[in-house]
């Protein structure tokens with residue numbers, strides 16, 4: 001089997017490019033067939049992977065963040081015989097947090113020796129999402145930070161802090177309506193909505209501690225509009241994944257574990273798909289059960305809910 005290493009030089013402020021010497025040394029030492037490819041811009045990883053997958057079964061290592069992984073996974077939409085691995089070199093690396101012994105993901109030998117397992121992916125209006133798709137205050141922060149980063153001397157974390165401050169002063173809560181294939185419905189103003197395959201997003205926030213990437217289900221959590229004061233109070237619990245146990249949690253959150261969700265927004269909203277922002281008014285999110293062959297490096301395993309809560 002051929003091994004393709006897809007390096008995103010823009011991810012994690014250049015972390016991925018630093019992996020190249022170790023990859024080359026290991027693969028040459030083992031005499032394994034491999035190719036290292038540096039992506040040239042947005043969409044290039046997807047196009048390259050789609051082209052190479054036509055040549056036959058192969059393993060594609062996404063070397064970057066969740067955005068790079070998303071592109072590789074979308075490139076393999078029609079190639080179930082190909083495998084995907086992740087060598088984390090991004091900023092947030094949230095998908096990785098769904099596994100134990102995360103350090104093994106950096107170890108080229110453990111990656112090459114790893115076995116592929118079937119995991120679920122989400123189809124969001126036809127595009128694949130491997131970790132999380134979300135809308136509300138959080139996706140607005142990502143979009144606002146991207147704008148602020150264009151200002152000289154405003155980079156990295158500062159852009160996010162400023163974005164939170166700007167949005168905190170604006171009206172919060174968006175008009176959304178939901179329908180799931182379990183027959184659950186909800187309508188009203190919502191602060192944050194996450195449709196989760198994985199448990200984490202935003203650099204370690206845990207909106208869906210009960211999500212499992214191989215259970216054939218997605219977790220829908222939609223937090224209703226609350227006062228700014230309550231919002232501030234909830235942030236810590238939201239980060240830890242304990243907010244669902246808050247008093248009046250059932251009234252606060254519309255929640256379902258299902259396989260299909262329809263969402264309608266009264267006005268155009270920003271949607272994050274594994275961290276990439278797109279506009280939407282209508283969404284259909286469907287689980288593609290076991291749709292991806294994902295390599296778990298030797299020595300790692302899937303994280304259970306109890307591991308998060310400990």
Ligand SMILES: Nc1ncnc2c1ncn2[C@@H]1O[C@H](COP(=O)(O)OP(=O)(O)OP(=O)(O)O)[C@@H](O)[C@H]1O
Nearest residue numbers: 010011012040041042065066067068090091092093
């Ligand atoms: N050569 C390139 N130049 C600029 N952008 C690129 C290039 N190659 C890929 N990209 C884009 O870089 C974006 C960010 O990549 P990625 O999400 O992997 O990194 P990150 O944002 O640092 O990490 P994370 O999502 O884990 O926080 C993706 O949208 C991808 O399409």
